[in-house]
Amino acid sequence: MEEEYNLQTIVKQKTMTNFCKMLLNISIWALHVKLTFSANEDFSYNGFKGATNLSFDSLAAVTPDGLLSLTNNTTHGKGHAFFSVPIQFKKSLAGNIISFSTLFVFAIVPEYRTFSSDGLAFVLSPSKDLSNAWGESYLGLLNKTNDGKPSNHIFAVEFDTALNPSHEDINDNHVGIDINSLLSNYSTPAGFRSDDDGQLKNLSLKSGEPMQVWIDYNGQNMQFNVTLSPLWMPKPKTALLSATINLSSIILDYMYVGFSASTGMAYAYQCILGWSFKTDGKIPELNISSLPPLPRTTTPSKDKSKDISIWLPLSLSVLVLMAVAAARMIMVRKKKFSELREDWELDFALHRFSYKQLYKATRGFKHEYLLGVGGFGRVYRGVLQDTKVEVAIKRVCHESRQGVREFVAEIVSLGQLQHRNLVPLLGYCRREGELILVYEYMPNKSLDKFLFSDGESTLSWSQRFWIIKGVASGLLYLHEDWERVVIHRDVKASNVLLDGDMNGRLGDFGLARLYDHGGVPQTTHLAGTVGYLAPELSRTCRVTTSSDVFAFGVFLLEVACGRRPIEPEKAEDLQVLIDWVLANWRKGTIMETRDERLGEEYVAEELELVLKLGLLCSHPLPTARPSMRQVTQILHGSIPLPDFLLNQLNTKDSAFVKYEGSNAYVMSFTSMSSDSLVFSGR
Structure with a gap:
């Protein structure tokens, strides 16, 4: 019995020993796996x-x-x-x-x-x-x-x-x-x-x-x-x-x-x-000082001679093929990048871009680089390869050579404008039947995209008022503070661009006219956008600073009301923005014309000031309109609105202030889309 008991004890001890050994082996294996995985990480x-x-x-x-x-x-x-x-x-x-x-x-x-x-x-x-x-x-x-x-x-x-x-x-x-x-x-x-x-x-x-x-x-x-x-x-x-x-x-x-x-x-x-x-x-950081040296690619002279014997015939063959291909391509490329150059343009060489530069900047004027289409041409975004500067490139139809020299001279002069609220005009390029203008690119595009496009985030009133004052400052510079008088001729929301800080910058000087201070502007054919044209232009065809002020007045109403100047799809009494705002002012409900997207987040005094100033600037009589200096002073609160001129607008019996009569020529175009309402110009 005792011997049987001892045998059982020995078996149990051996079994326990083997079990402990197995646990130890499992632990060692698990530790090994863990260490191996840690090394992998x-x-x-x-x-x-x-x-x-x-x-x-x-x-x-x-x-x-x-x-x-x-x-x-x-x-x-x-x-x-x-x-x-x-x-x-x-x-x-x-x-x-x-x-x-x-x-x-x-x-x-x-x-x-x-x-x-x-x-x-x-x-x-x-x-x-x-x-x-x-x-x-x-x-x-x-x-x-x-x-x-x-x-x-x-x-x-x-x-x-x-x-x-x-x-x-x-x-x-x-x-x-x-x-x-x-x-x-x-x-x-x-x-x-x-x-x-x-x-x-x-x-x-x-x-x-x-x-x-x-x-x-x-x-x-x-x-x-x-x-x-x-x-x-x-x-x-x-x-x-x-x-x-x-x-x-x-x-x-x-x-x-x-x-x-x-x-x-x-x-x-x-x-x-x-x-x-x-x-x-x-x-883990690397120890730069312990990194190995790089190899050298220099080879013995006999290997170089072997390389030459291989590469020289191959190079000659390639050169012959390239010469043949180049001969066939020269005429194609010459036609593709041909430009119109005349001797007098030597004076403007520093302001002229080659067509090849602009072609490469837009990768061949591809559709994905298109920023917009207007009445005078298409605008593309591009990057100049030599300077990496982003630009906006406008291709303008140009069928007549008459006055081209004067026009280019004006474009080059406009390139000297320097004001924080103007889009810099960098230069031009000329091809047969086409003029190309190059501007500095504005990343936030044009103001009308925020005012009228569905899906775009709207602007707060403080942003709108800031943009209005900026554009007014830019126009004052053009009219009075530069060395010559510049008439923009196309002031409107779509020509106000927004830079990276949402500052308003007046751009597109393709229609601008210049003359000396104290001089008299020359008559010209009617050019501009319907809805922004001062009434007197249809009779005199003489642009003045006052005609720019009229367009600026319409621009003020655009920004405050969130509406285009002409909307043919609306009821007859709502189609013309100026008439609609004036009618509401006469009824005492001018504040009801504000953009509904503003909600209640606006300064009532500023908004009312902008609406009334917009009516005053777009007064049918040129002599009744304020100058841009007065406009700027009114916007900054330096001088009040001239009440007696506003009272003239409120006199319904005065035929000479009746918008419907002075803008009758506008209404004949109301069946057309607002984007195409542009008279032909240079």
């Missing part, structure tokens, strides 16, 4: 000599100096380097992407600076095996068959040194964000944003100089940032490329992270000098 390489957990294929390798070279002196090749263990990018059942960041230093050392070597990319891929991907313009990421397919689950940031039209590249030196395709979803020229002025400073990706890249993704707000800078500079405060991207359907639970690169007709050493990566946390 956070790694850093200050050079790659003796580096582990990396896998390479094709041309990629680590040099004896510890440089990760994705490509070498091989043309038409590709190379890949990945962290060998997949990284977990989704931790929740909802499938949300966790935040991640990477920092690396790269350099592209080309064989020839004049030939592109295609480029490299940081990539997230479901597989390390990209053997079916093509090199050259596909950067070793995809091929022609699968390019663009959602099943790829490829996400990459490319650093491209080749201009490939089939991928709609913006230039041969850009950074792009690629999702399942080599056609970038977002791209920008390579460079960095200066912390001093926020301006873009260009960087050449194939300069052979090392550069730092920070790539950050915030999983909560889905903000993706790419920041680039020279090696010697700390991380800029503003990212080079920012976008809001939902990666939940693109990135899988586990993905491999790494690099891909390719070469074309010319080779390049596309190198990674150091690399850090981290999920959910601050990324």
